Amino acid sequence: MSESICVLPCNGLDKCAGDLSRRVALELAQSEEVELICPVLINQNKSRYEKALAAGTLTVIDGCNTRCASKLAGDLELAIKEKVNVSEVAKALDIKLGVEIRDDQDTQAVVRAVLEKINSSAAEQAESEFIEPESIEYNTFSHGKFIFKVPKANYFFNENDCWVTVSGNMARVGVSDYVQQNLSDILYVDPPEIGDEFEQFDDLGSIESSKAVFEIISPVAGTVVAVNTGLNDAPEQVNESPYEKGWLVEVSLSDFEEDQDLLHDCPAYFEFLQRKVAEIDV
């Protein structure tokens, strides 16, 4: 772990799973790069942690599926980089945690597994951070009074007009210029939840204009790592910059090579879109 991380755990007083998230957090906090965030204190006084949060990325540890820690981060508008759920890790190990707080072999195994999960994904992330390209060149064509833009390279599309652009093992997903022009002024973006796992062609939330609701149909399979929070206050960025500032979801990919079989590259989508636009407007 080269970068510093902030860890926001479940409060850990209610039941066993919570207690384990607290134990994991305390283990992590032994490292100098880790700053522990007390959920009670941050709820009371967010500014106390402002510096730490600005310097590092945020890992949230939820005890159970009530996900108090995630929800707290959401309420405080903190950007979550990484999420683990103790109950899910325990379930994968086939260990029942129950209510009673206890320290035995089972709970120690869960603590170890959660720690491994956090450490390995931190290592993976370090080498697969999404890096924005310097500049993007476009091809355009016009139809009536409309001009449609499609990037020249490095984007892939499904026939549901959603794009993906890849950087290492990470990718960003958004909608094409055609979708934003079709919907006109986008008023609302309904993003998926961070940590959601999804298959290719599952939906990744939706965007809404005064004309219609458009379901984001994912061009790839993966896990939601981040959503573009800038769109909460400025959904019009999807209209103004559909391929860049208006990206919707950042994901870690599960098998892009497999997904590519059902995707168009830029020149192919450019042709597909020309045909589609010509046919719709008869």
Next chain:
Amino acid sequence: MSESTFMGVERDRIDWSPRIDFTKCNDCMDCVEFCPHQVFEVDENAKPKLKVKNPNNCVVFCRACSKTCGPDAITFPDKPETTKMIKAIRKAEKEAATDE
């Protein structure tokens, strides 16, 4: 040329369209109003009134109408199964093309 393909596969070979459970449907017609592709039809004199008239107009993998459905009467085929089937058809066609 008609736009009746999805990823190179003829649209009518892909089984993707809404299925209505009429034991749940309450005739609100929100789905009809929602769908811009004329997939549904309403016949006031028929019973039930709602009909999936143009299943192949349905956008493959779109399930948006089912989300507007209050009583949850609309379902769709399994996505992974459908994806698998489309891939299989494409593979078979590619092989057939290279055999020629």
